[in-house]
Amino acid sequence: MHRRIIAPGALAAASLLLAIPASAASLSPGAPGIGDPYYPDYGNGGYDVSHYDLRLQYQPKTDELQGTATILAKTTQDLSSFDLDFLLNVSEVRVNGAQASFATSGQHELVVTPKTPLAKGAAVTVVVRYSGVPSAKSAYGFTTWHRTPDGAVAADEPEAAWWWFPSNDHPSDKATYDVSVAVPDGTQAISNGTLQSTSSKLGWTRYNWRQNKPQATYLATLALGRFDITTSTSDGGVPVINAYSKDLGDNDGAARASVERTGELVDWLSGYFGPYPFSTAGGYVPNTTTGYALETQTRVYYSPKQFANGSNTSVVVHELAHQWYGDDVSLKDWKDIWINEGFARYAQWLWSEHEGEGTAQELADYVYASHPADDAFWTVKPGDPGPDDQFDIAVYDRGALAIQALRNEIGDDAFFAVLKGWPKEHAYGNASVADFQRYAEQVSGKPLAALFHTWLFQPSKPAAPAAHTASLVKAGTTVTQPKSWKRIEATNDVHGH
Numbered sequence: 001m002h003r004r005i006i007a008p009g010a011l012a013a014a015s016l017l018l019a020i021p022a023s024a025a026s027l028s029p030g031a032p033g034i035g036d037p038y039y040p041d042y043g044n045g046g047y048d049v050s051h052y053d054l055r056l057q058y059q060p061k062t063d064e065l066q067g068t069a070t071i072l073a074k075t076t077q078d079l080s081s082f083d084l085d086f087l088l089n090v091s092e093v094r095v096n097g098a099q100a101s102f103a104t105s106g107q108h109e110l111v112v113t114p115k116t117p118l119a120k121g122a123a124v125t126v127v128v129r130y131s132g133v134p135s136a137k138s139a140y141g142f143t144t145w146h147r148t149p150d151g152a153v154a155a156d157e158p159e160a161a162w163w164w165f166p167s168n169d170h171p172s173d174k175a176t177y178d179v180s181v182a183v184p185d186g187t188q189a190i191s192n193g194t195l196q197s198t199s200s201k202l203g204w205t206r207y208n209w210r211q212n213k214p215q216a217t218y219l220a221t222l223a224l225g226r227f228d229i230t231t232s233t234s235d236g237g238v239p240v241i242n243a244y245s246k247d248l249g250d251n252d253g254a255a256r257a258s259v260e261r262t263g264e265l266v267d268w269l270s271g272y273f274g275p276y277p278f279s280t281a282g283g284y285v286p287n288t289t290t291g292y293a294l295e296t297q298t299r300v301y302y303s304p305k306q307f308a309n310g311s312n313t314s315v316v317v318h319e320l321a322h323q324w325y326g327d328d329v330s331l332k333d334w335k336d337i338w339i340n341e342g343f344a345r346y347a348q349w350l351w352s353e354h355e356g357e358g359t360a361q362e363l364a365d366y367v368y369a370s371h372p373a374d375d376a377f378w379t380v381k382p383g384d385p386g387p388d389d390q391f392d393i394a395v396y397d398r399g400a401l402a403i404q405a406l407r408n409e410i411g412d413d414a415f416f417a418v419l420k421g422w423p424k425e426h427a428y429g430n431a432s433v434a435d436f437q438r439y440a441e442q443v444s445g446k447p448l449a450a451l452f453h454t455w456l457f458q459p460s461k462p463a464a465p466a467a468h469t470a471s472l473v474k475a476g477t478t479v480t481q482p483k484s485w486k487r488i489e490a491t492n493d494v495h496g497h
C-alpha cells in the first residue's frame, strides 16, 4: 500500500470522489414542487407521468377507500428520491418491482426513496398500496373530498387528487388513466372517459373507466353513490354518458333538462372550437351541498344547485367549452387561468347571442358599464390574478370582456379563426397567456401587446378604445341588463380556498 502525502483539503475532496460513484455526482432528490409561482409545493420535480392505473374499492357507509395505484413515468433528472402528492395511508411502495422506502412530508408530500437511484430518462413503474377515510384527511385546513348521503365526490380545483390517488398534481403533467372501482351492488362509480365494462361478484360491482387522452390531475374525477346512468350519441357522432343521483329531489327534472342537452351543445360548440377532442362527453349531478360546477374531463361535475331555478344550458355550455379551453389545451401554470375561465365565459356569451338573450357585445357593454372605475373589480388582472383572486369574478367577466376587445380589434374572420385554431395548435398539451397572444398575433397579423396589456394586465379600468367608443359604452351610462345575465353569473366554479 502506498501512502501519498497530500493536503487535507485535497484529501477530503478525494475521499468524497471515492465514496460516491462518478455517475451519482449529480444525484439529488426531486423537488417537492413543480415550480408553479402560485402554488410552490403543487406537483413535483424530476419526473413526468404518462399513465395512472387506479384499482380501487370504496365502502360508502364508512367512506373507506383502499387501492393500488400503478404509475408509469419517465425521469427528467437523476433521482435519489422523488415526491408524490397524497394524503391517505400508504402501506407499500414499489419502484420498478423493488420495495422502496417512503415517508410523509409537508402538507401533502409522499417522499419515495427507491432502493436503487434512478437515472435521467429512465422509464419508471411506481406501485403504491393505500387505504384510508378521505373525508378524515385535510391539508392546509381544507378537504376537497365531498361526502354525500350515499357516497362521495372528488371534484375540485386546483387540487382534488390528494384525497384519492397519489400523483404529480399539476396540470402541466398530463397522463392517460384507467380507473377501476369496486362498490357495493346498488352503488355506482362514475369517472372520466369511457365505461369499458362492469362486473359483479360477491355483492360488489366493479366499474372500469378509461381516459385515453392526456388529462390533468385536477380534471380526474370520481363519484360514488346511487346514480341513474344515461347514454346517447350526438348528431355529430360524440357518445354521451351522463349520470344523475337518484336523490336529486326537486332539482331532478331541471338537471336532466339541462345536462341531457350535452350532445346538442357539444356539436354547437364544435362549430366554434373545432372537432370535440375526446372519445366521450357527458356530465354527472351528485346530491352534494357544494354549489359549483367543474370541467372534469369528459364528465363534467354539476352541483344540483346549478339547477335550483330551473334548467340552465348556460352552465352546461361553460363547462363543455372548457373541454377545449382548459382540458384539451391546459394551462401551463395556474396564473394562466384566463385561458380557461375567460373563454368558457365567452362561450356563454356566444350562447346568449344564439338564444337571442343578448349579444356578446351587449354583455361586454354591460360588464364595462356596471363596474365604475373605483370598483375593486378592475384591480384584478385576469392575465395574472394571483392565487387569492384566481377564481375572482373578474377573471371570468373582465376576462370575457378582454376577448370581446380582441374580437373588435382583429375582426370576426381572424377572431373566429383564432378561436377554432387554438385547440388544434396545442392539442392535448399546455399553453400560457403569452402563447395565446403570440398565436392571435400570428393569425391576425396584428401586434397585440398593447391590447393584451390593457385588458388583461392593467390593474385599473381600461379606457374605452377610440376605435370602438360606439360599441364600448362610457362609464356611468346606464345599460340594459341582457336577459341571459343572471343565469350566466349564477354559473361559477369558484371555490372557498
Ligand SMILES: [Zn+2]
Residues within 6 Å of the ligand: 295, 318, 322, 340, 341, 344, 493
Ligand atoms: Zn369555468
